[in-house]
Amino acid sequence: xxxxxxxxxxxxxxxxxxxxxxxxxxxxxxxxxxxxxxxxxxxxxxxxxxxxxxxxxxxxxxxxxxxxxxxxxxxxxxxxxxxxxxxxxxxxxxxxxxxxxxxxxxxxxxxxxxxxxxxxxxxxxxxxxxxxxxxxxxxxxxxxxxxxxxxxxxxxxxxxxxxxxxxxxxxxxxxxxxxxxxxxxxxxxxxxxxxxxxxxxxxxxxxxxxxxxxxxxxxxxxxxxxxxxxxxxxxxxxxxxxxxxxxxxxxxxxxxxxxxxxxxxxxxxxxxxxxxxxxxxxxxxxxxxxxxxxxxxxxxxxxxxxxxxxxxxxxxxxxxxxxxxxxxxxxxxxxxxxxxxxxxxxxxxxxxxxxxxxxxxxxxxxxxxxxxxxxxxxxxxxxxxxxxxxxxxxxxxxxxxxx
Numbered sequence: 001x002x003x004x005x006x007x008x009x010x011x012x013x014x015x016x017x018x019x020x021x022x023x024x025x026x027x028x029x030x031x032x033x034x035x036x037x038x039x040x041x042x043x044x045x046x047x048x049x050x051x052x053x054x055x056x057x058x059x060x061x062x063x064x065x066x067x068x069x070x071x072x073x074x075x076x077x078x079x080x081x082x083x084x085x086x087x088x089x090x091x092x093x094x095x096x097x098x099x100x101x102x103x104x105x106x107x108x109x110x111x112x113x114x115x116x117x118x119x120x121x122x123x124x125x126x127x128x129x130x131x132x133x134x135x136x137x138x139x140x141x142x143x144x145x146x147x148x149x150x151x152x153x154x155x156x157x158x159x160x161x162x163x164x165x166x167x168x169x170x171x172x173x174x175x176x177x178x179x180x181x182x183x184x185x186x187x188x189x190x191x192x193x194x195x196x197x198x199x200x201x202x203x204x205x206x207x208x209x210x211x212x213x214x215x216x217x218x219x220x221x222x223x224x225x226x227x228x229x230x231x232x233x234x235x236x237x238x239x240x241x242x243x244x245x246x247x248x249x250x251x252x253x254x255x256x257x258x259x260x261x262x263x264x265x266x267x268x269x270x271x272x273x274x275x276x277x278x279x280x281x282x283x284x285x286x287x288x289x290x291x292x293x294x295x296x297x298x299x300x301x302x303x304x305x306x307x308x309x310x311x312x313x314x315x316x317x318x319x320x321x322x323x324x325x326x327x328x329x330x331x332x333x334x335x336x337x338x339x340x341x342x343x344x345x346x347x348x349x350x351x352x353x354x355x356x357x358x359x360x361x362x363x364x365x366x367x368x369x370x371x372x373x374x375x376x377x378x379x380x381x382x383x384x385x386x387x388x389x390x391x392x393x394x395x396x397x398x399x400x401x402x403x
Contacts, residue, residue, distance in 0.1 A: 027111030028052050029060040031099035031120040033088065036067040040316035041116060041129035044173070044197055046070060047388030048114070048395055060106060062099045062120075064091060089152060096120045096159070112399055118159030123166035125399055128313075129173050132156040133184040135311035138237040161185060169402040171195050171395065173314040174335025180313075193398055196339070197316055198391035199323050201384040206325035207300035215301035226259040226366070228304040231295065231317045235267030240308035240331070245273070246355035251362060252285050259366060261286045261306075264298065299324040304365060308352045309334055325380040327372040329361050339383070343375045
Protein backbone atom coordinates (compact mmCIF):
# COMPACT_ATOMS: atom_id res chain seq x y z
CA UNK A 1 0.00 0.00 0.00
CA UNK A 2 1.14 3.56 -0.70
CA UNK A 3 1.58 5.44 2.57
CA UNK A 4 2.36 8.79 0.93
CA UNK A 5 0.10 11.81 1.26
CA UNK A 6 -2.28 11.49 -1.71
CA UNK A 7 -3.49 14.92 -2.77
CA UNK A 8 -6.13 13.61 -5.14
CA UNK A 9 -8.20 11.11 -3.20
CA UNK A 10 -9.35 12.98 -0.10
CA UNK A 11 -13.08 12.85 0.47
CA UNK A 12 -13.74 16.60 0.22
CA UNK A 13 -12.09 19.35 -1.77
CA UNK A 14 -10.71 21.94 0.63
CA UNK A 15 -11.30 25.61 -0.23
CA UNK A 16 -8.01 26.46 1.50
CA UNK A 17 -6.12 27.11 -1.72
CA UNK A 18 -8.80 29.45 -3.02
CA UNK A 19 -8.83 31.37 0.27
CA UNK A 20 -5.05 31.66 0.36
CA UNK A 21 -4.86 32.93 -3.20
CA UNK A 22 -7.76 35.35 -2.77
CA UNK A 23 -6.47 36.79 0.50
CA UNK A 24 -2.76 36.89 -0.27
CA UNK A 25 -1.97 37.26 -3.98
CA UNK A 26 1.60 36.18 -4.59
CA UNK A 27 4.27 35.84 -7.22
CA UNK A 28 4.94 32.52 -8.89
CA UNK A 29 7.52 31.40 -11.43
CA UNK A 30 6.85 28.26 -13.51
CA UNK A 31 9.63 26.78 -15.64
CA UNK A 32 8.72 24.34 -18.43
CA UNK A 33 9.34 23.96 -22.15
CA UNK A 34 5.77 24.62 -23.27
CA UNK A 35 2.52 25.86 -21.79
CA UNK A 36 0.12 24.50 -24.41
CA UNK A 37 -2.91 22.19 -24.63
CA UNK A 38 -1.39 19.36 -26.70
CA UNK A 39 0.38 17.07 -24.23
CA UNK A 40 0.29 15.59 -20.74
CA UNK A 41 2.79 17.74 -18.84
CA UNK A 42 2.07 20.73 -21.10
CA UNK A 43 -1.63 20.53 -20.23
CA UNK A 44 -0.80 20.28 -16.55
CA UNK A 45 1.50 23.27 -16.57
CA UNK A 46 -0.99 25.29 -18.58
CA UNK A 47 -3.78 24.44 -16.12
CA UNK A 48 -1.70 25.37 -13.07
CA UNK A 49 -0.50 28.65 -14.60
CA UNK A 50 -4.02 29.63 -15.68
CA UNK A 51 -5.44 28.89 -12.22
CA UNK A 52 -2.76 30.99 -10.51
CA UNK A 53 -3.19 33.89 -12.93
CA UNK A 54 -6.99 33.98 -12.80
CA UNK A 55 -6.77 34.02 -8.99
CA UNK A 56 -4.98 37.37 -9.27
CA UNK A 57 -1.36 36.33 -8.80
CA UNK A 58 1.64 37.64 -10.68
CA UNK A 59 2.66 34.61 -12.76
CA UNK A 60 6.01 34.44 -14.53
CA UNK A 61 6.53 31.74 -17.18
CA UNK A 62 9.95 30.70 -18.47
CA UNK A 63 9.23 28.71 -21.63
CA UNK A 64 9.69 28.25 -25.36
CA UNK A 65 5.95 28.47 -26.08
CA UNK A 66 2.91 29.80 -24.26
CA UNK A 67 -0.48 29.35 -25.93
CA UNK A 68 -3.44 31.69 -25.94
CA UNK A 69 -5.38 32.78 -24.01
CA UNK A 70 -2.85 32.18 -21.21
CA UNK A 71 -0.17 34.31 -22.87
CA UNK A 72 -2.51 37.33 -23.02
CA UNK A 73 -3.69 37.32 -19.40
CA UNK A 74 -2.71 40.68 -17.93
CA UNK A 75 -0.81 39.27 -14.94
CA UNK A 76 1.13 36.63 -16.92
CA UNK A 77 4.71 37.60 -17.77
CA UNK A 78 6.31 35.35 -20.33
CA UNK A 79 10.11 35.19 -20.35
CA UNK A 80 10.60 33.68 -23.77
CA UNK A 81 13.48 31.22 -24.16
CA UNK A 82 14.98 30.91 -27.66
CA UNK A 83 15.16 27.51 -29.31
CA UNK A 84 18.24 27.34 -31.58
CA UNK A 85 17.52 25.42 -34.82
CA UNK A 86 14.14 24.46 -33.24
CA UNK A 87 16.05 21.81 -31.26
CA UNK A 88 15.13 20.83 -27.72
CA UNK A 89 18.61 19.32 -27.33
CA UNK A 90 20.22 22.71 -27.94
CA UNK A 91 17.54 24.71 -26.13
CA UNK A 92 17.22 22.88 -22.80
CA UNK A 93 20.46 24.34 -21.34
CA UNK A 94 19.03 27.78 -22.14
CA UNK A 95 15.78 26.87 -20.34
CA UNK A 96 17.81 25.95 -17.26
CA UNK A 97 19.86 29.18 -17.47
CA UNK A 98 16.85 31.47 -17.95
CA UNK A 99 14.91 29.59 -15.29
CA UNK A 100 17.59 30.04 -12.62
CA UNK A 101 18.10 33.68 -13.61
CA UNK A 102 14.45 34.58 -13.05
CA UNK A 103 14.04 32.19 -10.09
CA UNK A 104 16.65 34.17 -8.13
CA UNK A 105 14.70 37.37 -8.72
CA UNK A 106 11.27 35.95 -7.92
CA UNK A 107 12.52 34.13 -4.81
CA UNK A 108 14.20 37.33 -3.58
CA UNK A 109 10.76 38.99 -3.71
CA UNK A 110 9.16 36.21 -1.68
CA UNK A 111 7.75 34.27 -4.64
CA UNK A 112 7.51 30.51 -5.20
CA UNK A 113 9.19 28.59 -8.02
CA UNK A 114 7.89 25.44 -9.75
CA UNK A 115 10.18 23.54 -12.13
CA UNK A 116 9.61 20.32 -14.05
CA UNK A 117 11.96 17.39 -13.46
CA UNK A 118 15.50 18.15 -14.56
CA UNK A 119 14.63 21.14 -16.76
CA UNK A 120 15.92 23.65 -14.20
CA UNK A 121 18.08 23.34 -11.10
CA UNK A 122 16.16 25.16 -8.38
CA UNK A 123 15.39 24.01 -4.87
CA UNK A 124 11.73 24.76 -4.35
CA UNK A 125 8.85 22.73 -5.93
CA UNK A 126 9.57 20.12 -8.59
CA UNK A 127 6.71 18.60 -10.62
CA UNK A 128 7.77 15.25 -12.09
CA UNK A 129 5.98 13.99 -15.20
CA UNK A 130 8.58 11.43 -16.37
CA UNK A 131 11.42 9.64 -14.60
CA UNK A 132 14.44 9.24 -16.86
CA UNK A 133 16.00 6.79 -14.42
CA UNK A 134 13.00 4.48 -14.95
CA UNK A 135 13.32 4.01 -18.71
CA UNK A 136 16.09 3.62 -21.29
CA UNK A 137 14.65 5.14 -24.49
CA UNK A 138 14.97 3.43 -27.87
CA UNK A 139 14.11 4.78 -31.30
CA UNK A 140 13.51 3.01 -34.62
CA UNK A 141 15.59 5.24 -36.87
CA UNK A 142 19.14 6.17 -37.88
CA UNK A 143 22.44 5.72 -36.05
CA UNK A 144 22.69 9.47 -35.66
CA UNK A 145 19.32 9.55 -33.97
CA UNK A 146 20.35 6.67 -31.70
CA UNK A 147 23.49 8.58 -30.73
CA UNK A 148 21.55 11.74 -29.92
CA UNK A 149 19.08 9.72 -27.86
CA UNK A 150 21.87 8.08 -25.81
CA UNK A 151 23.58 11.42 -25.24
CA UNK A 152 20.36 13.10 -24.14
CA UNK A 153 19.44 10.24 -21.81
CA UNK A 154 22.80 10.41 -20.03
CA UNK A 155 22.51 14.16 -19.66
CA UNK A 156 18.91 14.02 -18.45
CA UNK A 157 19.76 11.38 -15.84
CA UNK A 158 22.40 13.69 -14.38
CA UNK A 159 20.20 16.78 -14.46
CA UNK A 160 17.20 14.90 -13.06
CA UNK A 161 19.22 13.68 -10.07
CA UNK A 162 20.69 17.12 -9.40
CA UNK A 163 17.36 18.93 -9.57
CA UNK A 164 15.46 16.43 -7.42
CA UNK A 165 18.14 16.31 -4.75
CA UNK A 166 17.59 20.03 -4.16
CA UNK A 167 13.78 20.16 -4.25
CA UNK A 168 11.88 20.89 -1.03
CA UNK A 169 8.65 19.40 -2.40
CA UNK A 170 8.25 16.93 -5.26
CA UNK A 171 4.88 16.36 -6.91
CA UNK A 172 4.58 13.02 -8.75
CA UNK A 173 1.87 12.45 -11.38
CA UNK A 174 1.16 8.88 -10.17
CA UNK A 175 2.08 6.43 -7.44
CA UNK A 176 4.16 4.59 -10.04
CA UNK A 177 6.18 7.81 -10.56
CA UNK A 178 6.50 8.26 -6.81
CA UNK A 179 7.91 4.74 -6.41
CA UNK A 180 10.39 5.32 -9.25
CA UNK A 181 11.59 8.54 -7.64
CA UNK A 182 12.15 6.81 -4.31
CA UNK A 183 13.61 3.54 -5.59
CA UNK A 184 15.53 4.65 -8.70
CA UNK A 185 16.55 8.23 -7.95
CA UNK A 186 16.89 7.93 -4.18
CA UNK A 187 14.51 10.73 -3.23
CA UNK A 188 13.36 10.63 0.43
CA UNK A 189 9.76 9.39 0.57
CA UNK A 190 8.65 12.24 2.84
CA UNK A 191 9.38 14.81 0.14
CA UNK A 192 7.21 13.19 -2.59
CA UNK A 193 3.43 13.52 -2.91
CA UNK A 194 1.11 12.10 -5.56
CA UNK A 195 -1.18 14.39 -7.54
CA UNK A 196 -3.04 13.02 -10.57
CA UNK A 197 -3.66 15.10 -13.66
CA UNK A 198 -6.97 16.85 -14.15
CA UNK A 199 -9.09 17.12 -17.26
CA UNK A 200 -11.29 19.47 -19.27
CA UNK A 201 -14.73 17.85 -18.94
CA UNK A 202 -16.20 20.05 -21.66
CA UNK A 203 -13.85 18.53 -24.24
CA UNK A 204 -13.31 15.04 -22.91
CA UNK A 205 -16.80 13.68 -22.27
CA UNK A 206 -18.97 10.86 -23.63
CA UNK A 207 -20.87 11.47 -26.86
CA UNK A 208 -24.51 10.52 -27.26
CA UNK A 209 -25.51 8.32 -30.21
CA UNK A 210 -26.41 11.26 -32.44
CA UNK A 211 -23.13 13.11 -31.89
CA UNK A 212 -21.14 9.93 -32.32
CA UNK A 213 -22.75 9.19 -35.71
CA UNK A 214 -22.18 12.78 -36.82
CA UNK A 215 -18.51 12.61 -35.85
CA UNK A 216 -17.99 9.28 -37.60
CA UNK A 217 -19.61 10.61 -40.76
CA UNK A 218 -17.36 13.67 -40.69
CA UNK A 219 -14.29 11.48 -40.19
CA UNK A 220 -15.27 9.12 -43.00
CA UNK A 221 -15.72 6.15 -40.66
CA UNK A 222 -18.37 3.47 -41.16
CA UNK A 223 -21.29 4.17 -38.78
CA UNK A 224 -21.29 0.64 -37.33
CA UNK A 225 -17.87 -0.89 -38.05
CA UNK A 226 -15.73 -0.80 -34.85
CA UNK A 227 -12.79 1.62 -34.82
CA UNK A 228 -9.79 1.49 -32.48
CA UNK A 229 -7.29 4.30 -31.92
CA UNK A 230 -3.56 4.43 -31.27
CA UNK A 231 -2.15 7.82 -30.26
CA UNK A 232 1.61 8.38 -30.18
CA UNK A 233 4.82 8.69 -32.16
CA UNK A 234 5.25 5.53 -34.24
CA UNK A 235 9.06 5.90 -34.14
CA UNK A 236 9.20 5.80 -30.34
CA UNK A 237 9.36 2.18 -29.13
CA UNK A 238 8.16 3.40 -25.74
CA UNK A 239 4.68 3.88 -27.19
CA UNK A 240 4.55 0.28 -28.42
CA UNK A 241 3.18 0.64 -31.95
CA UNK A 242 5.42 -2.22 -33.10
CA UNK A 243 3.70 -4.56 -30.61
CA UNK A 244 0.27 -3.34 -31.75
CA UNK A 245 1.17 -3.81 -35.43
CA UNK A 246 2.06 -7.47 -34.87
CA UNK A 247 -1.10 -8.07 -32.83
CA UNK A 248 -3.23 -6.38 -35.51
CA UNK A 249 -1.66 -8.49 -38.23
CA UNK A 250 -2.55 -11.64 -36.30
CA UNK A 251 -6.13 -10.48 -35.64
CA UNK A 252 -6.77 -9.45 -39.24
CA UNK A 253 -5.97 -13.03 -40.23
CA UNK A 254 -8.82 -14.32 -38.06
CA UNK A 255 -12.36 -14.61 -39.40
CA UNK A 256 -14.81 -12.19 -37.85
CA UNK A 257 -12.28 -9.50 -36.84
CA UNK A 258 -13.84 -6.43 -38.44
CA UNK A 259 -12.19 -3.72 -36.32
CA UNK A 260 -10.19 -1.01 -38.12
CA UNK A 261 -7.32 0.94 -36.56
CA UNK A 262 -6.66 4.69 -36.80
CA UNK A 263 -3.14 5.83 -35.90
CA UNK A 264 -2.73 9.40 -34.64
CA UNK A 265 0.88 10.53 -34.61
CA UNK A 266 3.97 11.12 -36.69
CA UNK A 267 7.67 10.32 -36.54
CA UNK A 268 10.62 9.57 -38.77
CA UNK A 269 9.49 5.96 -39.17
CA UNK A 270 5.99 6.83 -40.39
CA UNK A 271 6.71 6.17 -44.11
CA UNK A 272 8.30 2.83 -43.21
CA UNK A 273 5.25 1.80 -41.17
CA UNK A 274 2.95 2.82 -44.00
CA UNK A 275 4.99 0.64 -46.36
CA UNK A 276 4.95 -2.33 -43.96
CA UNK A 277 1.20 -1.96 -43.58
CA UNK A 278 0.72 -2.06 -47.34
CA UNK A 279 3.07 -5.04 -47.75
CA UNK A 280 1.10 -6.91 -45.06
CA UNK A 281 -2.14 -6.32 -46.97
CA UNK A 282 -3.57 -4.12 -44.20
CA UNK A 283 -3.75 -0.76 -45.99
CA UNK A 284 -7.54 -0.78 -45.58
CA UNK A 285 -7.38 -1.94 -41.96
CA UNK A 286 -4.88 0.61 -40.58
CA UNK A 287 -5.29 4.32 -41.34
CA UNK A 288 -2.47 6.75 -40.56
CA UNK A 289 -4.00 10.11 -39.64
CA UNK A 290 -0.79 12.00 -38.79
CA UNK A 291 -0.85 14.85 -36.28
CA UNK A 292 -4.37 15.87 -35.25
CA UNK A 293 -5.81 18.72 -33.21
CA UNK A 294 -9.22 17.06 -32.84
CA UNK A 295 -8.18 14.20 -30.56
CA UNK A 296 -11.19 14.82 -28.31
CA UNK A 297 -13.54 14.28 -31.28
CA UNK A 298 -11.66 11.14 -32.34
CA UNK A 299 -12.00 9.71 -28.83
CA UNK A 300 -15.73 10.43 -28.73
CA UNK A 301 -16.21 8.76 -32.11
CA UNK A 302 -14.07 5.64 -31.52
CA UNK A 303 -14.79 2.31 -29.84
CA UNK A 304 -11.43 1.59 -28.19
CA UNK A 305 -8.03 3.11 -27.41
CA UNK A 306 -4.95 0.87 -27.48
CA UNK A 307 -1.80 1.98 -25.60
CA UNK A 308 0.71 -0.89 -25.21
CA UNK A 309 3.36 1.47 -23.82
CA UNK A 310 6.65 0.15 -22.48
CA UNK A 311 6.93 3.03 -20.03
CA UNK A 312 4.40 5.69 -19.08
CA UNK A 313 4.71 7.73 -15.90
CA UNK A 314 0.99 8.40 -16.15
CA UNK A 315 -0.75 8.40 -19.55
CA UNK A 316 -3.00 11.41 -20.09
CA UNK A 317 -4.20 10.06 -23.45
CA UNK A 318 -5.67 7.01 -21.73
CA UNK A 319 -7.11 9.24 -18.99
CA UNK A 320 -8.84 11.40 -21.62
CA UNK A 321 -10.18 8.32 -23.41
CA UNK A 322 -11.71 7.10 -20.16
CA UNK A 323 -13.23 10.56 -19.60
CA UNK A 324 -14.97 10.01 -22.96
CA UNK A 325 -16.24 6.68 -21.58
CA UNK A 326 -14.00 4.90 -24.11
CA UNK A 327 -12.48 1.57 -22.99
CA UNK A 328 -8.68 1.62 -23.19
CA UNK A 329 -6.28 -1.30 -23.35
CA UNK A 330 -3.11 -0.08 -21.63
CA UNK A 331 0.02 -1.61 -20.13
CA UNK A 332 -0.37 -2.53 -16.48
CA UNK A 333 2.93 -0.75 -15.73
CA UNK A 334 1.57 2.65 -16.84
CA UNK A 335 0.75 5.05 -14.04
CA UNK A 336 -2.81 5.49 -15.24
CA UNK A 337 -3.42 1.75 -14.80
CA UNK A 338 -3.53 2.24 -11.03
CA UNK A 339 -6.82 4.10 -11.56
CA UNK A 340 -8.49 1.01 -13.10
CA UNK A 341 -11.06 -0.66 -10.82
CA UNK A 342 -11.15 -4.45 -10.64
CA UNK A 343 -14.03 -4.87 -13.10
CA UNK A 344 -12.03 -3.46 -16.05
CA UNK A 345 -8.58 -4.84 -15.24
CA UNK A 346 -8.92 -7.34 -18.09
CA UNK A 347 -8.00 -4.34 -20.24
CA UNK A 348 -4.53 -4.20 -18.66
CA UNK A 349 -1.65 -5.65 -20.67
CA UNK A 350 0.85 -7.57 -18.52
CA UNK A 351 3.73 -7.58 -21.02
CA UNK A 352 3.94 -4.73 -23.56
CA UNK A 353 6.47 -6.75 -25.57
CA UNK A 354 4.01 -9.62 -26.08
CA UNK A 355 1.91 -9.09 -29.21
CA UNK A 356 0.17 -12.41 -28.63
CA UNK A 357 -1.09 -11.29 -25.22
CA UNK A 358 -2.22 -7.99 -26.76
CA UNK A 359 -4.19 -9.81 -29.45
CA UNK A 360 -5.90 -11.89 -26.74
CA UNK A 361 -6.79 -8.74 -24.75
CA UNK A 362 -8.18 -7.09 -27.89
CA UNK A 363 -10.24 -10.14 -28.78
CA UNK A 364 -11.53 -10.28 -25.21
CA UNK A 365 -12.63 -6.66 -25.50
CA UNK A 366 -14.28 -7.36 -28.86
CA UNK A 367 -16.30 -10.27 -27.51
CA UNK A 368 -17.45 -8.20 -24.50
CA UNK A 369 -17.74 -4.72 -25.98
CA UNK A 370 -21.01 -3.79 -24.30
CA UNK A 371 -19.86 -5.01 -20.89
CA UNK A 372 -16.68 -2.95 -21.02
CA UNK A 373 -18.51 0.11 -22.31
CA UNK A 374 -20.88 0.05 -19.35
CA UNK A 375 -18.13 -0.87 -16.88
CA UNK A 376 -16.01 2.16 -17.84
CA UNK A 377 -18.86 4.64 -17.27
CA UNK A 378 -18.48 5.08 -13.46
CA UNK A 379 -14.73 5.65 -13.77
CA UNK A 380 -15.39 8.15 -16.56
CA UNK A 381 -17.72 10.11 -14.33
CA UNK A 382 -15.20 10.08 -11.47
CA UNK A 383 -12.32 11.30 -13.65
CA UNK A 384 -14.36 14.13 -15.16
CA UNK A 385 -15.02 15.48 -11.66
CA UNK A 386 -11.28 16.06 -11.20
CA UNK A 387 -10.80 19.18 -13.33
CA UNK A 388 -7.57 21.05 -14.02
CA UNK A 389 -8.80 23.73 -11.61
CA UNK A 390 -9.28 21.24 -8.78
CA UNK A 391 -5.86 19.74 -9.49
CA UNK A 392 -4.27 23.21 -9.39
CA UNK A 393 -6.08 24.00 -6.14
CA UNK A 394 -4.52 20.95 -4.46
CA UNK A 395 -1.14 21.85 -5.94
CA UNK A 396 -1.31 25.27 -4.31
CA UNK A 397 -2.29 23.72 -0.96
CA UNK A 398 0.76 21.46 -1.12
CA UNK A 399 3.02 24.42 -1.88
CA UNK A 400 1.70 26.47 1.03
CA UNK A 401 2.12 23.49 3.37
CA UNK A 402 5.79 23.27 2.36
CA UNK A 403 7.67 26.42 3.30
